[in-house]
Amino acid sequence: MQKYARMTGWGKYVPERILTNLDLEKMVDTSDEWIRTRTGIRERHIAAPGETCCTMSVAAAQQALAVAQIPASEIELIIVATSTPDYLVPSVASMVQDQLRATGAPAFGLRAGCTGWVYALVTACQFLQTGAYRNALVIGTEHLSFGVDWSDRSTCVLFGDGSGAVVLEASDQPTGLLAFDLGSEGSDYDALIFPAFGGANPASHEVIDRRLHYLKMDGRRVFKFATRVLADSVRKVVAASDLTPEDIELVIPHQANDRIIEMARRKLGLPPEKMMVNIDRYGNTSAASIPLALVDAIEEGRIEAGAHLVFVGFGAGLTWASAAFHWEPQEPSAIPVADWPIRDRLVQPVARARTALWSARVNLATRIEPLLLPLYSFAAGYKKRRKKADK
Ligand code: COA
Secondary structure: OOOEEEEEEEEEEOOOOEEEHHHHHOOOOOOHHHHHHHHOOOEEEOOOOOOOHHHHHHHHHHHHHHHHOOOHHHOOOEEEEOOOOOOOOOOHHHHHHHHHOOOOOOEEEEOEOEOHHHHHHHHHHHHHHOOOOOEEEEEEEEEHHHOOOOOOHHHHOOEOEEEEEEEEEEEOOOOEEEEEEEEEOHHHHHHEEOOOOOOOOOOOHHHHHOOOOOOEEOHHHHHHHHHHHHHHHHHHHHHHOOOOHHHOOEEEEOOOOHHHHHHHHHHHOOOHHHEOOOHHHHOEOHHHHHHHHHHHHHHOOOOOOOEEEEEEEEEOOOEEEEEEEEEOOOOHHHOOHHHOOHHHHHHHHHHHHHHHHHHHHHHHHHHHHHHHHHHHHHHHHHHHHHHHHHO
């Protein structure tokens, strides 16, 4: 039977410490005015000592589980999208699984830069839609403050720390993920890069002296890429969902720069209220930014049951991803079958008929096979006897 993936829980966590643009003016040669007009950012949250990708993920996940009213012990899959895990190995997802006491649940990290959470969402939905798992926890977390060069004004003003998490549950109702568009342009892999977080530049005094352990970015290259893919990917995913841009209640884009978001909004011809923007409060929190914006939109009452949302991300890789999503967090019985679109009403009977045909074929074959066995042996013996006689 065709399954769907409903979003039933959501939560967020941001560190208590706030770093404002005015604070940054005291650290590097910048100004509140420059940061606001070029990026839309006013402040960002910065992790305290001891706060890490793992602790922030756990805090956001606990909220999401509470909203979904699912105990952690019943979670069947955990994916953490992040580029700033606690360790290169093991995956931070296993540490989160342990801290939540989600005993035995498969857990893995997913790295696709700022696009990571949308990749993770789509990945989790595949497991639910095939019936492999009944639920999943999808977390996007970033602890960028440890990887940012606080003496480089071209990057340090942009980023912040935080985490957002959602719970997905398998459903028979036609809801949740409607369509997705994932992509990457690896030829620009060096436009946004931590040069020394892997085998290309292993730890050495030279690596540290050259400050290769800090994030490097070619801002203009990323800007051009983002303004191109954001609107294109939203258009693609809306068309693939058999929807029109007018059907979309809210686009929730990656919060990298409000100029990028504004350009995409104009290209798409959407009114401002259909584009979620909260970059002023958090800066760019990479893989955490879309789930953080989702939770803020829910808290601000901007998402009603039955809404069509589009999540769209872009970032390191370079990568992009969008997902059209039907928002229906209520009990499955809340939508009477009679109200489903014709196409979705047909999906289940067709799937049931195909399964019935397949099992009838298998049943018949298992019954007939034993009856045919003597015939096969006789035919094989006959062939042998004919060969002998011919010789
Ligand atoms: N404060 C003041 N001046 C700054 C500054 C800062 N924090 N950072 C850079 N500048 C200066 C530059 O040195 C440059 O000075 P110059 O003209 O004397 O050389 C000037 O501002 C303009 O720099 P430029 O790079 O042209 O600015 P911009 O308009 O392209 O804006 C970004 C820079 C980073 C805001 C913009 O390129 C951007 O948002 N890019 C995308 C980044 C992104 O989204 N990354 C994450 C993707 S997930």
